[in-house]
Amino acid sequence: MMAKNTSAEVKDGHTGVNVLDFDEFYRARRVEMVRAVALAVGGRDLGCEAADEAFARALTRWGEVSGYDNPAGWVYRVAVNWGRSRLRRSSREARQLLIDPLVEQEMPEPELLEAVKALPVKYRAVVVARFFLDWSIQQTAEALAVPEGTVKTRQSRAIQRLRKRLKEPQ
Amino acid sequence: MTFEERIRTTLQHAGGGIAVDERQPELNRLALEAPRLRRSRLLAFAAGFVVVAAVGVITVVFGLARSSDTFNPIGLIPGLTAENEIELIEIDPSPSDESFSWDWAYSIEGIDRVDVGRPGPDFWAAAGREPGEEMRCSGANGGYGCSLVRDPLPDVGGQNAGGLGVLAWSWANVPTQAAVVVFTEPDGRVTWQRPSNRFVMFLDAVGNDCGCRMDAYDAGGVLIGSAHVRDDF
Numbered sequence: 001m002m003a004k005n006t007s008a009e010v011k012d013g014h015t016g017v018n019v020l021d022f023d024e025f026y027r028a029r030r031v032e033m034v035r036a037v038a039l040a041v042g043g044r045d046l047g048c049e050a051a052d053e054a055f056a057r058a059l060t061r062w063g064e065v066s067g068y069d070n071p072a073g074w075v076y077r078v079a080v081n082w083g084r085s086r087l088r089r090s091s092r093e094a095r096q097l098l099i100d101p102l103v104e105q106e107m108p109e110p111e112l113l114e115a116v117k118a119l120p121v122k123y124r125a126v127v128v129a130r131f132f133l134d135w136s137i138q139q140t141a142e143a144l145a146v147p148e149g150t151v152k153t154r155q156s157r158a159i160q161r162l163r164k165r166l167k168e169p170q
Numbered sequence: 171m172t173f174e175e176r177i178r179t180t181l182q183h184a185g186g187g188i189a190v191d192e193r194q195p196e197l198n199r200l201a202l203e204a205p206r207l208r209r210s211r212l213l214a215f216a217a218g219f220v221v222v223a224a225v226g227v228i229t230v231v232f233g234l235a236r237s238s239d240t241f242n243p244i245g246l247i248p249g250l251t252a253e254n255e256i257e258l259i260e261i262d263p264s265p266s267d268e269s270f271s272w273d274w275a276y277s278i279e280g281i282d283r284v285d286v287g288r289p290g291p292d293f294w295a296a297a298g299r300e301p302g303e304e305m306r307c308s309g310a311n312g313g314y315g316c317s318l319v320r321d322p323l324p325d326v327g328g329q330n331a332g333g334l335g336v337l338a339w340s341w342a343n344v345p346t347q348a349a350v351v352v353f354t355e356p357d358g359r360v361t362w363q364r365p366s367n368r369f370v371m372f373l374d375a376v377g378n379d380c381g382c383r384m385d386a387y388d389a390g391g392v393l394i395g396s397a398h399v400r401d402d403f
Contacts, residue, residue, distance in 0.1 A: 035185040042262065044188050087262070103187025112180045120261045120277055131174065132181040159173060161282070168173070 022062045026055055029072050032133070036076060040128045041083035042117055050083035051075070073135070073143025080125045080144075087121070115165040123158040126151055243350045246391040249360040250352065256363045256372060268292040270307055276366065280373045281338040285309050289316055306342050308369075319343065324397030326384075340371040341384050345395040348386035356381045374399075 030051065037054075038047025054075045058065045065071050099107075107113060116127060129140040130151075137155075141148040163169070171179070244250050256278055263272035264285045272287035286308045293316075294301045307316035308327045315327040325342040344351055344365045352362045353372035363370045365386075374380045386395040 031190045034190045035188045038188050039181060039185055044190075047188075048190065099184055099187040100189055103183065107180070107183055107187075109176060109180050112176060113184050116177070116181065118261075120259045122259065127177065128181065131178040132185050134178075157279075159177075162177070163173065164282075 021066055022059050025058075025066070025071060029075070030055065033072060033075055033079065036128050036133050037079040037083060039116075039132055040076075040080050040125045041087060041121060042124070043083075046083050046086060047079075050079040050086070053082050054079035070135075070139055070143060072133075073139060076125075076129065076133070076143050077145060080121070084121050111166060112162065115162045118165065119158055119161060123154050123161070126154040127158050130155055243362070243387065243391065247350065247352060247362075247387055249354075250350075250362050254361045256353075256361050258363050258366050258369070258371060260366055263287065266290065270309065272309075274367055274369065276369060276371055278338065278371050278373065281371070284338065284340055284371055286340075286342055286367070286369055308340050308342050317343075324384075324395070326397045326399060328399075337380070338371050338373050339380075339382060339384070339399055340369065341397045342369050344368045344370055344384075344386050344397075345388075347388045347394055349389040350387045352385045352387065354383050354385070 033054070034044075034048050034051045036047075037051045038044045041047055041050060057078055058071065058075050065074050068074055104110075116124060119127065125144060126140060129135045129143060130137075135143065137148050137151050141151045144151070244252065259277045261275045261277050261283060263275040264283075266272050266287065268290050269292040270285075270287055271290050272285040274287070275283050275285045277283050286306065289301075289305050289307055291301065304319040305316045306319050306325055308325075309315075317323070317325040319325075324344075327340045327342065328337045339353070341351065346368065348365050348368075350362055351365055351370040352360060353370075353374075354360050355374055355376060359375075361372055363372065370384065372382075372384070374382050376382070380399055382399045384397040384399075385393055386397075388394050
């Protein structure tokens with residue numbers, strides 16, 4: 001009698017990685033990552049392209065990346081770095097967030113979003129990780145490969161800039 | 171609601187409104203592309219190896235052991251420390267209009283932004299001249315200054331940093347080979363910066379006509395150009 005294969009592993013013929021694991025990770029995290037990267041780099045299309053590039057890289061080294069505490073952190077870092085390097089070459093259209101008009105109409109504080117969009121990317125990446133992805137200081141530091149002190153400093157300076165732009169007391 | 175909670179609410183709202191094409195078949199494309207990516211990376215690696223080897227030979231021949239990216243001037247140029255390095259942060263440029271086309275914008279601690287770019291049609295029309303001469307302009311807080319790129323003089327500009335008697339001094343055409351620019355104030359205080367797109371920017375505590383100087387050094391620590399705020403602004 002032939003044994004029925006019930007293994008949850010499907011090895012990719014080229015990379016040898018467990019595609020099924022990656023499949024689950026990709027399906028579970030892609031939308032969130034695209035949105036986070038779009039907010040961090042200031043453009044939906046660029047965010048989408050950057051996130052896909054980062055996922056493609058994650059797949060090629062999934063054996064290593066899947067062992068990290070937060071594989072999404074690795075994807076976020078690679079995507080934000082890739083997006084940053086493309087920012088100058090990309091068109092202005094690529095930098096539009098393209099928020100659903102109905103959602104945009106009901107935006108509670110559009111001026112606050114504009115202020116966030118005006119932050120330098122390195123600050124925005126921290127703000128998005130902390131407040132959109134709800135990552136802790138430690139998770140954000142690990143994801144962006146910077147010391148926790150740097151995350152705290154960037155967060156504090158970002159908030160300072162946002163308050164200043166919104167003319168609110170520091 | 172705290173300010174942090176307001177940021178969270180705004181980002182959650184905005185992020186949730188970003189329509190993402192949930193193309194699950196994309197996964198298969200990615201999987202299929204992996205070997206292609208590997209091949210292209212192999213080619214890129216081979217090409218990179220050739221380039222790196224060539225650069226290595228040139229570096230050895232000319233004795234330039236460090237590139238501007240990895241150049242660490244501390245200890246090589248007097249007065250520079252890790253603490254007095256000013257980080258130049260590149261940010262998105264302001265939207266261009268008919269007067270100016272902004273290519274880059276920068277920020278440092280203490281000044282939010284300075285845009286750098288080229289004059290547009292309105293600028294030339296107001297000047298009564300035909301476009302053609304390459305100029306570099308920098309602007310902040312509604313003001314701007316431009317100079318000819320071919321002008322041999324340093325393109326130095328002052329940007330008001332909020333009416334606090336503090337100015338941000340920019341130098342927009344530092345020598346191409348500059349790896350570091352050192353800013354020295356009259357009292358001997360020193361700060362330094364790695365240029366980006368031939369641009370640097372420093373704050374001074376004195377204000378107008380501060381008599382400050384900016385010295386550009388190459389990756390070998392050799393002085394290759396200077397800009398004097400009093401002389402040039």
